[in-house]
Amino acid sequence: MPVGKKAIDRITSQLRRYQSVVKAAKDRDISESDTAVIIGDILADVLGYEKYVEITTEFMIRGTYVDLAVKVGRDVHFLVEAKAIGVPLKDAHVKQAIDYGANHGIEWVVLSNATTWRIYRIEFKQPIGKTLVAEIDLLTANAKDPRVIECFANLSKEGFAKGGMADFFDQQQATSKYSIAAALLGERMINQLRLELRRLFPGVKVDEETLEGSLRLEVIKRELVEGEDAEAAGALLKRLTRSLAREKERSSKDSSKSGADASPPPSAIAAAAKADGEVAAASPSPK
Secondary structure (H helix, E strand, O other): OOOOHHHHHHHHHHHHHHHHHHHHHHHHOOOHHHHHHHHHHHHHHOOOOOEOOOEEOOOEEOOEEOOEEEEEOOEEEEEEEEOOOOOOOOHHHHHHHHHHHHHHOOOEEEEEOOOEEEEEEEEOOOOOEEEEEEEEEOOOOOOOOHHHHHHHHHHOHHHHHOOHHHHHHHHHHHHOHHHHHHHHOOHHHHHHHHHHHHHHOOOOOOOHHHHHHHHHHHHOOHHHOOOHHHHHHHHHHHHHHHHHHHHHHHHHHHHHHHHHHHOOOHHHHHHHHHHHHHHHHHOOOOO
């Protein structure tokens, strides 16, 4: 975790405090503007950003102000789209903030109604996309749960400054249920499974196509292999596989080149020896 004990203690104690604040606000069904005030307070007291300096409602993108922006120095860490505490969050709610962030080169967006916190990463591609990295229900969360602390710690001023959100995103991507499902359906994993089954059942022949069909239709939940999230995970793993293959090819070429440089051909060795002899003959003898 990229933050120290002091920051973790602050996050834990302030989360417990704000759980009661948010519950009371939800019971009163406060307005969107009042909810935004509580969200701003949480950004300051839990995440450690300086109120009125690093948390602003005066950040304009293309003539429109965003609900909240967290800006440290010249760097905008993330945008916040606030909804009234009684409004259930939907992906559609974050579209405007995603568009704002994409137009301004801002990678992270938070959607919150003070109760639920969703953290999105903007994908700068055509069309612009988004990935839900984490979602936390503040009212039901255990303030000492390592996963809850990790999420808020990476979003905090201390964690963000150390690249915590980027590392957190990579961790979430690698361990997401969609990535794991895509990895299990990959050629390498299916081949390893086939070999293991052959080892356990020497007299039985199982082909890779049958194994893939069984995994896809009977073993792995359908929701993990179909739909937008599953397709995105599959595409990500394919890109990573191609990248590793290219890296391996480059390393192989570099090793071959290094080996060639380390072992010059006999003609080169002879030429070097001749040159050394000529230099030695020309050099004055030490007195």
